[in-house]
Amino acid sequence: MTTQLSLFRRPIEAAPGASTRRLLRSAGIRFAAIYAVLLSVSAAALALFLWWSTAGLLDRQTEASIQADAQSLAERFATGHVAALIVTIDERLAQNVEDDAIYLLVDRAGRPLAGNLQHWPQGAIENDAWYELPIERAGVGSRAVVEAFTLPGGFRLLIGRDVQVRAQLRGLLTDALLWALLVVLAMATIGALVVRSLFRRALANVSDTAMAIAGGNFTQRVRLAGRGDEFDQLAETINDMLDRMARLMEGVREVSNAIAHDLRTPITRARARLEEAAAHAESVAELRSAIERAITDLDDIVAVCQALLRIAEIEAGSRRAAFAALDVAPVLADAAELYGAVAEEKGVTLSVEGPDRVPSYGDRDLIQQAVVNLLDNAVKFSPPGSAVRLSAKSIPAGVEIAVADQGPGVPEAERERVTERFFRGETARHTPGSGLGLALVQAVAHLHGGTLRLLDTAPGLTAILTLAGHEDTAGRG
Amino acid sequence: MRILVLEDDKDVGAFVVRGLKEAGHVVELADNGRDGLFLAASEAFDAVILDRMLPGGIDGIRLLETLRGQKNTVPVLILSALADVDERVRGLKAGGDDYLAKPFAFAELLARVEALARRGKGEGPVTKLVVEDLELDLLSRQVKRAGQKIDLQPREFRLLEYLMRHAGQVVTRTMLLEGVWDYHFDPQTNVIDVHVSRLRQKVDKPFPKPLIHTVRNAGYMLRAEST
Incomplete structure (x- = not known):
């Protein structure tokens, strides 16, 4: 059993050296x-949004203020004209408290006329x-964001903002986000391990x-955590299934004992x-009669086997597929007709009561x-002169x-047991029968979501x- | 009659073949599905006795479906150890005409296969059945023997009709339960015997020559000559 258990365990506990494919096949790892x-x-x-709403916002603000300028x-x-522009630029530079504004006005030859840059920067063309x-x-x-404009008369104007501080901020933000990424990776790993162990524990x-x-x-059953969650529901379902299997196995065991x-x-x-x-037959006739009696015995054995199989078939519930609407009244009438002759021979009166349609x-x-x-039982146990x-x-x-007879009845103590397979009451010992009749009736009752009761x-x-009698309630037994 | 037996079990096969031959039939035996299908498809038989589980790649159901697919209407009796209702239904759906579960009594098999073979030769609807001096009119639902009217209950009428339709053949109790009462199981008490004996009271007793005979270990037979 131990080897079987270890075989069973292997797919769940992937060894450290196991291949990647096997790791990927583990549902725990996948989750x-x-x-x-x-x-x-x-x-x-989240990081992207942060970036967009901080560094991005600063960029957009810079561009907007340059545009306004x-x-x-x-x-x-x-x-x-130019003179007024020069004055304005000087004023603006003077008023620029943060000292981040950049202006440069040059003439056609590129000579600076106003602004705080010495010369037109390389590249801004x-x-x-x-x-x-x-x-x-x-x-x-330093670093700056700039935009160049060409003015009438060959003048060119450069407006910009010093972004050194902003670049530093951006660098800080990038660093912070990179660190955050590491933290997230670490947390993802830890979280993944936790998820996996939770999954495996469940x-x-x-x-x-x-x-x-x-x-x-x-006898082992799945423990319930008592939280009533999905896992508890699964556990309950599995336990129900196991209970049902146990009952079926118990039934099988009983039947095999009974058969034995x-x-x-x-x-x-x-x-x-x-x-x-x-050993002892002295004539062919004697031998033949012994063989014939043995064949009859074998036929009885076969009949018992067939009855057992039929009960098993009914209990398995596979016949529900053949369910259909039917009228019980003619079924009763037919049965009474079939047994009427036998009952009459025995001096038993057989009557059918009830509505025309059931x-x-x-x-x-x-x-x-x-x-x-x-x-069959009722007629068999009825004394002459009585009624069924x-x-x-x-x-x-x-x-x-209901089938009512006036026979000896079944003693209280035996009434529970008469529906067991092969059970035969004391009074039935000497009447022919297999002891399976009522077991079959009970199986039929259960299949149809009903019961069999015996009343004194x-x-x-x-x-x-x-x-x-209805489609929705039948077949829950 | 020519009967084809498809049975892979040597003992059962030999037992069936011997019994059928003793009953006066010509019998061919095949012990696997391929030979069986070849024989059934290429030669004319009055009936086929088919085991469901056959070696040779073609099981009984496949064989039967193939035969029916070729519009071959030979009566087929399926003889099988698979006795569940579902299996029975499968066999009949595949085109079987009758289904007998193993283990079986040979008398039952013989009676059923003869009934099947005879049914295959029906000459269309009949309105009157006559055996010797017994007449059964299916239209007026009247029975007369030697010109004398016999009163029968509806079920007795159907019982007699069944026996007369199978006149000269053995009819088993199970066949009567199925054919007359539409019961597909055997009650523990032998109820059929009582019904037959009541029918005898009316049909045979007042007359010098009995027509309904008991066949030991098998069932009943309605026939003209008593032997």
């Missing part, structure tokens, strides 16, 4: 990876375009139980007859057989079929078979 990716993606989205300087140039350039201002190198409960059951311990015991008797009889005949839903053959089995009453009626839960209606016994 962990999904968690890590999701966390990283959301962190990246250009607009007002252009107006000034239009009203007062095209008009109406943004450049971010290194500049030198009062001997100090599964371990189920897989431990499955392994215990595979190992032969059928109850078929032994007729087999022993047949065997004894054949052996006896082989609609129900189920398997006609099975209901027929259940009714016939009940009737067969009746059916619709009840709220479906249909109720002294004198006699009344067997009441109920069937859920």
Whole structure:
């Protein structure tokens, strides 16, 4: 068993040296990876937004103020020409407290007329375009965002903002975000490990139980965490399934025990007859009759096997596919007609009562057989001169079929057990039968979502078979 | 009659073949699906007894479906250890005319296969069945024997009709339960015997020569000559 268990365990506990493919096949790792990716993606989205709303905002503000500057300087140039422009630029520079404004006005030959740059910077050539350039201002190198404009008369104007501080800020932000990325990666890894272990812990409960059951311990059940969550629901479902399997196995065990015991008797009889005949038969006729009796015994054994298989088939529920609407009244009438002659021979009066139509839903053959089995018992145990009453009626839960006789009945102590396979009451010992009739009736009742009850209606016994008469309620048994 | 037996179990096959021959039939036996299909498709038989589980790549159901696909209407009795209702339905759906579960009594098999072979030769609808001096009119639903009217209950009428339709053949109790009562299981008590004996009271007793005979270990037979 230990080797089997270790085989069982291997796919779950991937060894450190296991291949990547096997790792990828682990659902725990997959969930962990999904968690890590999701966390990283959301962190990246957050970083992008941060970037856009800080560094990006600064960029946009710079551009907007340059645009505004250009607009007002252009107006000034239009009203007062170059002289006014020079004055305005000087004023603006004087008023610029933050000392980040950059202006340069040059004439056609490139000589500076106003502004705080010594010369036109290299590179800023095209008009109406943004450049971010290194500049030198009062001997100090810096960076600036600039835009160049050409004015009428060959004058060229450069407006810009010193972005050294902003660039520093951006650098800080980038650093911070990079660090954040590392933190996120670390957290994603840790989180993924946590997710994986949570996942495995949730599964371990189920897989431990499955392994215990595979190992032969059928009493083990999945523990409930008591939170009523999805895992608890799964655990409950699995436990229900295991309970049902246990019941079925118990049933199978009972049946095999019953078969082992109850078929032994007729087999022993047949065997004894054949052996006896082989050893002592003195004529062909004697031998033939012994063989024929043995064949009859074998036929009985076959009949018992068939009855058992039929009960098993009914209990398995596979016959629900054949369910259809049917009327119980003619089923009863037919059964009464079939047994009428036998009852009459025995001096038993057989009567059918009930409405003309008793609609129900189920398997006609099975209901027929259940009714016939009940009737067979009733007639078999009825003393001469007594009556057997067969009746059916619709009840709220479906249909109720009753077979009442005036026979010896079934003692209280035995009543629970008569529906067990092969059980034969004391009074039934000496009547022919396999002890499977009522077991089949009960199986049919359960298949149809109903019950079989035996009531003492002294004198006699009344067997009441109920069937859920509707499509939606039938077949829950 | 010419009967084809497809059975892979040597003992069962030999037992069936011997029994059928003793009953006066000409029998061919094949023990695998391929030979069986070849025989069934190339030669004319009055009936086929088909085991469902056959070696040779073609099982009973496939064989039957192939035969029916070729518009071959030879009556087929499926003989199988698969006795579930579902299996029975599958066999009949595939084109089987009757289904007998193993283990079986030879008398039952013989009676059923003879009934099948005879049915295959039906001469269309009949309105009157006559055996010796017994007449059964299916239209007026009247029965007369030697010109004398016999009163029968509806079920007795159907029982007699079934026996007369199979006149000269053995009819088993199971066949009667299926054919007359439409019951597909055997009740524990032998109810059929009582019904037949009541029918005898009406049909045979008042007359010098009995027509309904009991065949030991098998069932009943309605026939003209008592032997």
